[in-house]
Amino acid sequence: MWVQDFVKQERSRILVKERKLFLNRVMIQTMRRRLQSLKRQMLRKMKQRMMRGKRQTVHNEKVAKTLREKAIQQMAANGIIIDSGEEKVALQIFPKVAGLARRVHDNAVLKEKFERLVSADEELHGQQRALTR
Numbered sequence: 001m002w003v004q005d006f007v008k009q010e011r012s013r014i015l016v017k018e019r020k021l022f023l024n025r026v027m028i029q030t031m032r033r034r035l036q037s038l039k040r041q042m043l044r045k046m047k048q049r050m051m052r053g054k055r056q057t058v059h060n061e062k063v064a065k066t067l068r069e070k071a072i073q074q075m076a077a078n079g080i081i082i083d084s085g086e087e088k089v090a091l092q093i094f095p096k097v098a099g100l101a102r103r104v105h106d107n108a109v110l111k112e113k114f115e116r117l118v119s120a121d122e123e124l125h126g127q128q129r130a131l132t133r
Contacts, residue, residue: 068091075082082090104110118124
């Protein structure tokens, strides 16, 4: 009789262990699926960001080219004509001028001095009273 009880207990114990193993396998599979899903979502988001960045770069380049062409046309209308070499040099100067404008705007002392200089200059015409960045 005690042998039968022992066998029953062992079977029960084995069944419990098998259930635990089965549940662990199911949990592992579920976690793997979730991880794969998260990985796919992250890759999709990264691709979207990259495409957004590429589209933004293309847009910025078109805007810069358009502005550059407009500036050259306006200069030509005022009698100033530059060759391609001078245009290259000017394009190298633009980032430096933009940096200078940013520094002037960000520094209260420089900004105040710049505004006084602009106000005192009688040759400047128009409403613009700040450096374009």
